[in-house]
Amino acid sequence: MTQFCQKTTTTMSQLRFEALKKLNERPKVHVEATTPNISQFFGEYVFGMEQMRATLAPAVFKKVSNAIKNHEKIDETTADAVASAAKSWAIAKGATHFTHWFQPMTGGTAEKHDSFFDALSGIEKFKGSELVQQEPDASSFPSGGIRSTFEARGYTAWDPTSPMFLYGKTLSIPTVFVSYTGETLDTKSPLLKALKAVDVAATQVCQLFDKDIQHVVASLGAEQEYFAVDKALYNARPDLVMAGRTVFGHAPARGQQLEDHYFGTIPGRVYDFMRDFEIESWKLGIPVRTRHNEVAPSQFEVAPLFEEVNVANDHNQLMMDVMSRVGEKHNLKILFHEKPFAGLNGSGKHNNWSLITDTGVNLYAPSSSARDNLLFLTFFVTTIKAVHEHADLLRASIATAGNDFRLGANEAPPAIMSVFIGSQMTAVLDELEKKGNVKIEKGDNMYMKLGIDQIPEIILDATDRNRTSPFAFTGNKFEFRAVGGSDNCGTPMAILNLIVADQLTKFYETVSKEIEKGEEKRIAIVNVLRKYIKESKAIRFEGDGYSDEWVKEADKRGLNNIKNMPRAIEGYVSKKSLELFEKYGVLSHKEVEARNEIRLESYIKKVQIEARVIGDLAMNHIVPTAIAYQNKLITNANGLSGLGVDNKAVVQTIKEISGHIETIKASVREMVEERKRLNKITDTHKRAFGYCDDIKEKYFDKIRDAVDRLELLVDNADWPLVKYRELLFLR
Ligand code: ADP
Ligand code: MG
Numbered sequence: 001m002t003q004f005c006q007k008t009t010t011t012m013s014q015l016r017f018e019a020l021k022k023l024n025e026r027p028k029v030h031v032e033a034t035t036p037n038i039s040q041f042f043g044e045y046v047f048g049m050e051q052m053r054a055t056l057a058p059a060v061f062k063k064v065s066n067a068i069k070n071h072e073k074i075d076e077t078t079a080d081a082v083a084s085a086a087k088s089w090a091i092a093k094g095a096t097h098f099t100h101w102f103q104p105m106t107g108g109t110a111e112k113h114d115s116f117f118d119a120l121s122g123i124e125k126f127k128g129s130e131l132v133q134q135e136p137d138a139s140s141f142p143s144g145g146i147r148s149t150f151e152a153r154g155y156t157a158w159d160p161t162s163p164m165f166l167y168g169k170t171l172s173i174p175t176v177f178v179s180y181t182g183e184t185l186d187t188k189s190p191l192l193k194a195l196k197a198v199d200v201a202a203t204q205v206c207q208l209f210d211k212d213i214q215h216v217v218a219s220l221g222a223e224q225e226y227f228a229v230d231k232a233l234y235n236a237r238p239d240l241v242m243a244g245r246t247v248f249g250h251a252p253a254r255g256q257q258l259e260d261h262y263f264g265t266i267p268g269r270v271y272d273f274m275r276d277f278e279i280e281s282w283k284l285g286i287p288v289r290t291r292h293n294e295v296a297p298s299q300f301e302v303a304p305l306f307e308e309v310n311v312a313n314d315h316n317q318l319m320m321d322v323m324s325r326v327g328e329k330h331n332l333k334i335l336f337h338e339k340p341f342a343g344l345n346g347s348g349k350h351n352n353w354s355l356i357t358d359t360g361v362n363l364y365a366p367s368s369s370a371r372d373n374l375l376f377l378t379f380f381v382t383t384i385k386a387v388h389e390h391a392d393l394l395r396a397s398i399a400t401a402g403n404d405f406r407l408g409a410n411e412a413p414p415a416i417m418s419v420f421i422g423s424q425m426t427a428v429l430d431e432l433e434k435k436g437n438v439k440i441e442k443g444d445n446m447y448m449k450l451g452i453d454q455i456p457e458i459i460l461d462a463t464d465r466n467r468t469s470p471f472a473f474t475g476n477k478f479e480f481r482a483v484g485g486s487d488n489c490g491t492p493m494a495i496l497n498l499i500v501a502d503q504l505t506k507f508y509e510t511v512s513k514e515i516e517k518g519e520e521k522r523i524a525i526v527n528v529l530r531k532y533i534k535e536s537k538a539i540r541f542e543g544d545g546y547s548d549e550w551v552k553e554a555d556k557r558g559l560n561n562i563k564n565m566p567r568a569i570e571g572y573v574s575k576k577s578l579e580l581f582e583k584y585g586v587l588s589h590k591e592v593e594a595r596n597e598i599r600l601e602s603y604i605k606k607v608q609i610e611a612r613v614i615g616d617l618a619m620n621h622i623v624p625t626a627i628a629y630q631n632k633l634i635t636n637a638n639g640l641s642g643l644g645v646d647n648k649a650v651v652q653t654i655k656e657i658s659g660h661i662e663t664i665k666a667s668v669r670e671m672v673e674e675r676k677r678l679n680k681i682t683d684t685h686k687r688a689f690g691y692c693d694d695i696k697e698k699y700f701d702k703i704r705d706a707v708d709r710l711e712l713l714v715d716n717a718d719w720p721l722v723k724y725r726e727l728l729f730l731r
Helices: 002-008 012-024 049-055 058-069 076-092 128-132 188-206 231-235 238-243 268-283 309-329 370-389 391-397 422-434 446-450 490-516 521-535 548-557 565-572 575-583 589-642 648-679 684-713 724-728
Strands: 097-102 110-115 154-158 164-167 170-179 216-230 288-293 299-304 332-335 349-357 471-473 478-480
Touching: 012 216, 012 231, 012 589, 012 724, 049 058, 049 076, 058 076, 076 128, 076 170, 097 154, 110 170, 128 154, 170 188, 188 216, 188 309, 188 349, 188 370, 188 490, 216 231, 216 309, 216 490, 216 724, 231 238, 231 332, 231 724, 238 589, 268 288, 268 299, 268 309, 268 332, 299 309, 309 332, 309 490, 349 490, 370 391, 370 422, 370 446, 370 490, 370 521, 391 490, 391 565, 391 575, 422 521, 446 521, 490 521, 490 575, 565 589, 565 684, 575 589, 589 648, 589 684, 648 684
Parallel strands: 097 170
Antiparallel strands: 097 110, 154 170, 164 170, 216 299, 216 332, 216 349, 288 299, 349 478, 471 478
């Protein structure tokens, strides 16, 4: 009975202190790989090319590898052979089930396991048809109205370009997710189509220079930023649990101002966690390579070696899952949210990207030969031009509810799209622009005449780095930094590769026309580049992207600064964007509309959840705590006055607390009314704009400000929420 009583009277602040106590009692989790030689277990759980080569008949293997290279379908007999080999391989490693593994529009990954064991025949079975296609019940995945108009069910289809892997006891097969009427319902489908488009377009352009080039592969190295928080502390913060970010919390006395966390010694518990998830990742063939502390306390980064975009993205999605699971073992919660803690650095996922030919040339790497540099310049300039042409679409591709808290904040890339190329390449492009009218004649040393021979072979000067740019050239690749930490890179990568594909196509067409008219090839090429440099100059920015001056300057240049997600995603449905999607068959008009509908619905739900969390925490935890503390102060004030002692200071605090309580109560009440009003609006766009402007913008910071001030006034012993300083300083 006493125990029961104690339980029911446990206050939130007691929960906080119990959680803090647990933090100091965490046992060390022992981590050891079976061998320190990573090469001995790297890819142990992957059924990739090597395994297929080893287990399939040579003719079958050739069919599979050709189909992968040429983005073609795999026939039924071949699929049967692959399925059979994969099954034997997986069962030998302890697998009991298989699943299609896909990436629905909700974010994250989805799976539905089926057993290999067939009770009817009493043996393990896995047919080619099961490998190629599966029918998960699609009705609970969002389809943005597609399903009501078309067909209720969807299917998943094998993506042979990304290797199968064994996850736990389940053979996992990367797949796309499509409705029966053919509309795509996932992030992978448009990505695959865009990658094919860029392969075709880039190869065509490469062949102007080198006929041996048959394919161009886009590559991605996604640097993943994240926070690690003790599980007990996490569980004592309902906002983290429900919304993935803290809606309240006063900045700790020591945040990131000392800049001592970045690249500092990794805290022991996190180091063990890192080693553990790295080992698991390596077994799954994920080439994780770099680990370090990030800018904010308790913020870290993991970077893999780059791979082909589709595989790299699957690996990133899988790695996030591995990190969350391994985190549990270490009593850590891994936060990928773009802005879990106000006032501290947010988390992004820098997408390092380049195009590489099947002859091994990185098309974004300058070379020692001026002639080869014309190829480099072609891709370099065309990419800048593509970003200039489709800046709004690129902005749309990174728009999420979470990223709204990060973009445009003072430590994150701004919401304005621009390209940073560094002083050396700026000099080269400026020179080319200046010499825009210089006529090149047959037999001229064009490279010298235009200063192209001045391109430095290596552009990796650390001082020439700009961390404030959303899209930066970093010597031999572009780095798309605006992508959010929790996002699936599939969408931004689909858009980037698509816009570059289109610009390359246009480049090729213009150059070909000039050549037909009798122009010398290299002169035709350089003329188009000179035109592109001029036309896209406004998108190039080398200064401080965090500054207010840039906001003004960008406005003068006609660059958009779209601050929130509901408005940013309109970039998908502009006439220009829709035409682009249709031209390359990446998405139909209907699919784009449906996707935006899904995005808006999800945005509304997220803001709604946060509004509820804010309301609940403020009214049920903060206000009662503040009132209880205020009552203590009132007793104290009365006592002082009874003794004839001056109680002004105490009375002042009582008044301050009253003021904040008033603000909180009034704002929460109004916010609830606003929500009721908005929920009656049937138009999703209008409702989303309303949730953005009339809920989030109007009330979130206002309520937070009052709560955070109370945190400083109320006795630490009574405060119900784990404080920032407690959450953020793991050892
Ligand atoms: P930085 O310090 O400039 O960020 P790193 O060498 O640490 O550079 O690379 C960061 C990420 O960029 C890594 O994931 C790396 O594999 C990736 N990367 C390097 N070269 C390329 C490339 N050509 N294409 C795509 N990603 C690349
Ligand atoms: Mg980087």
